[in-house]
């Protein structure tokens with residue numbers, strides 16, 4: 153990667169002809185750059201109205217600077233390397249060192265100026281999904297603006313007319329650029345701090361990739377057969393947990409820029425969807441759920457009272473989406489006699505291993521894999537293998553968390569006597585006579 157100093161110099165030079173008359177090229181703000189894959193601490197506002205900042209799973213919020221009464225951000229579209237989970241790195245396109253790009257966090261009524269510098273090998277634009285802005289700022293290449301050529305910088309200027317949760321992504325060679333991971337979230341806090349305040353506020357965007365085992369680049373022409381189901385371009389066990397203090401009111405903002413819907417499910421609680429990319433849902437229209445479907449090209453935000461301590465699975469309910477690189481060519485062998493199968497296969501291939509006749513539970517038996525891919529089902533909890541992948545993480549609700557502490561609190565210490573347990577069956581087989589009266593049962 154280039155150094156920050158070198159980058160700023162060339163960016164200012166390259167963009168001199170592209171910026172509008174209202175802004176001088178010399179005044180382009182610094183473009184912060186992060187390539188860490190863990191959630192960065194919330195970015196508390198340094199000026200303007202106060203708000204409780206969001207945290208981005210495995211990501212960060214983009215710092216801004218004030219220029220008069222404008223909030224100025226600088227996005228740099230560029231190739232990045234993203235680790236999906238330990239053992240797998242993928243060459244993606246993103247913004248400011250990461251894919252997805254940083255969350256852009258502002259306040260309702262803010263005047264926002266976003267500089268976009270293109271460091272990709274092809275042109276791009278940025279579209280502001282769900283935001284009410286002038287047509288010429290909508291970022292649809294060819295329709296509302298010229299495409300941003302490589303090396304050039306464009307400026308988007310608009311007022312944040314309404315609060316809520318929105319997304320950004322290119323509207324320029326869209327199929328390729330979205331399949332390469334170019335996307336991010338926009339959070340606009342209400343100007344009135346008493347409007348539906350929460351204690352913790354998480355945000356992430358869902359995207360999917362097909363990265364064949366042993367390769368490092370997504371297949372951008374893939375339409376349906378993806379094998380990497382990601383939250384912020386991470387898969388279990390690489391997705392950050394959601395640490396929550398017992399009793400906190402928690403907001404989770406979920407964007408979907410993948411090519412299919414994801415029914416997102418939280419264990420141990422019921423929640424209400426309070427906001428979409430269209431705006432806040434009136435209280436009278438909210439209802440309790442434990443799973444909410446997030447359609448393609450949409451945002452769903454739910455609020456939940458974290459009143460049940462523990463380690464709570466939080467995941468997409470399509471079971472194929474909680475797996476990593478999975479071959480779909482596997483035969484279904486459930487119910488097939490393992491002995492017969494082993495004998496039949498053994499004749500053809502003496503070294504073959506018959507497996508999966510009682511399901512696919514493999515426990516710790518991870519087989520040797522090609523370079524740069526991930527086991528289909530993986531991860532270990534305090535009681536053994538978790539056997540998940542893809543869109544799965546854990547909301548960790550603890551009594552003893554400090555207010556702004558987002559560090560992983562480790563596994564839950566279950567109070568004695570609260571964990572499902574094994575019983576020892578009686579020594580003799582219980583009688584199972586059909587229709588026999590209970591009193592005749594011999595124990």
Ligand SMILES: [Cu+2]
Nearest residue numbers: 414468470473
């Ligand atoms: Cu899903």
